[in-house]
Amino acid sequence: MRQVSLGQQLTRTKPIDHSEQVTDDQGHSLHRSLGLFSLTMIGVGSTIGTGIFFTMVEAVPKAGPSVILSFIIAAITAGLTALCYSELSSRIPASGSSYSYAYATVGEFGAFIVAACLLLEYGLAASATAIGWSAYLNNFLTNALGWQIPEMLRSPMIVAGANGVEFHAGQFNLPPMVLVAICCILLLRGAKESATVNAVMVMIKLVILTFFAIVAFSGFNAEHFTPFFNTDNSKGLAGMAGVTAAAGTVFFSFIGLDTVATAGAEVKNPKRNVPLGIMAALIVVTVFYLLVAVAAVGAQPAKMFEGQEAGLAVILQNVTGKAWPALILSAGAVISVFSVTLVTIYGQSRILFAISKDGLIPSSFQRVHARTRTPVSNTIIVCVLVGIVAGLVDSTFLWDMVSMGTLVAFMVVSVAVPVIRRQKLGDEAGGFRVPFGPYLIPGMSILACLYILKDLSATTYHVFFIWMAVAIVIYFLYSRAHSHLNKQQ
Numbered sequence: 001m002r003q004v005s006l007g008q009q010l011t012r013t014k015p016i017d018h019s020e021q022v023t024d025d026q027g028h029s030l031h032r033s034l035g036l037f038s039l040t041m042i043g044v045g046s047t048i049g050t051g052i053f054f055t056m057v058e059a060v061p062k063a064g065p066s067v068i069l070s071f072i073i074a075a076i077t078a079g080l081t082a083l084c085y086s087e088l089s090s091r092i093p094a095s096g097s098s099y100s101y102a103y104a105t106v107g108e109f110g111a112f113i114v115a116a117c118l119l120l121e122y123g124l125a126a127s128a129t130a131i132g133w134s135a136y137l138n139n140f141l142t143n144a145l146g147w148q149i150p151e152m153l154r155s156p157m158i159v160a161g162a163n164g165v166e167f168h169a170g171q172f173n174l175p176p177m178v179l180v181a182i183c184c185i186l187l188l189r190g191a192k193e194s195a196t197v198n199a200v201m202v203m204i205k206l207v208i209l210t211f212f213a214i215v216a217f218s219g220f221n222a223e224h225f226t227p228f229f230n231t232d233n234s235k236g237l238a239g240m241a242g243v244t245a246a247a248g249t250v251f252f253s254f255i256g257l258d259t260v261a262t263a264g265a266e267v268k269n270p271k272r273n274v275p276l277g278i279m280a281a282l283i284v285v286t287v288f289y290l291l292v293a294v295a296a297v298g299a300q301p302a303k304m305f306e307g308q309e310a311g312l313a314v315i316l317q318n319v320t321g322k323a324w325p326a327l328i329l330s331a332g333a334v335i336s337v338f339s340v341t342l343v344t345i346y347g348q349s350r351i352l353f354a355i356s357k358d359g360l361i362p363s364s365f366q367r368v369h370a371r372t373r374t375p376v377s378n379t380i381i382v383c384v385l386v387g388i389v390a391g392l393v394d395s396t397f398l399w400d401m402v403s404m405g406t407l408v409a410f411m412v413v414s415v416a417v418p419v420i421r422r423q424k425l426g427d428e429a430g431g432f433r434v435p436f437g438p439y440l441i442p443g444m445s446i447l448a449c450l451y452i453l454k455d456l457s458a459t460t461y462h463v464f465f466i467w468m469a470v471a472i473v474i475y476f477l478y479s480r481a482h483s484h485l486n487k488q489q
Contacts, residue, residue: 042260045343053337055252059249062237065229074254077449108358130390180383184380216299230302244454314326316329352365352382408449
């Protein structure tokens, strides 16, 4: 076996093989069962619900009513990146999304770093949404049955207190752990079955959010938009600084675009359907985000959002003075967040599958069940880790970390476009191409991501760089051991 230098190892790329994910002599393959509608619903399902049902509570205290601008900034950034995703997905219709794109363009080491970002992004996003599900479930049970989940069974052990991290022994958040277990069972049954369940839940979600907007607009008060920008500068968030910080908080909800691309190996006609699915999901998501954000801020003063559990349900109860609208909204949120958690875990399991097929992590992560064609081992491992984090950690620690991982992955996708054009990779595949050449849109996408990144907290950067350091150590240790085994063979 020919030895390669360290530099060659770090920069070696993976050849594009459009048939690779369809057949596999060793049985390590996924089944192409997803059409355009199911794929679009996967994108919508992993996006709508998270940003609207939860992050308003985190974002509005930072930006005030101008949180609407935060959603617009995030949507524009996601839209620019979506165009890049669309071209790459038509050239490289493989599982793994931006990881696969990085491996085909910038090389093995860059791809592994992107993989680390994606694992951070998806794992923490699934945990954060499962935690928020607990609040809406408790609101639903309160309005429907007059019973609440005991405090010690819906409170995390590790929380963000006024003086830093606090540990509360003897308590944990049980509902999100149950939710993750149910998602695990569904995902083990197969991608097609999971996608069907997800599509039904997404349609229910859109109906519920439309219902919220109609009721909330009945209590609309234009005075709630004055002053439009946050005027409290005690945390350095006055004016556009608050808008950008809030954009960073809500941006993680746009990982639905990445989730569509992770399904590339299980999509019928991926060259056509993945780009269309990405753009369709982005349009649906943006319309509903802005509709609900305007309705929510118009119905309630910005200062009331901070610390508000099950925020949208409470808004409806305050507007109508009755419990039944909040009951309907909470029931819808319980269903909606179920779909977000389901699809996010699905995305992470497929990324692990792709990394394992490339030999960068153990081969056990690419083994699929003979009947369901699902990667059983990594689905179970992902669900166990997501469940532990969701049960023990306060979601306050998670939102910005997810955005960090998403933005870094999005920037790599943007860089990959001019590289793949220059190297003429996948030209024979045809399909979608980014308009105005390979530099303008990708360059704008990178600048937009950097603009949002600049106002994330110092703590987020510290944790992110620690995670990256751990990932780099794992890469060199495993790649060295793996190379040693190959030499022996």
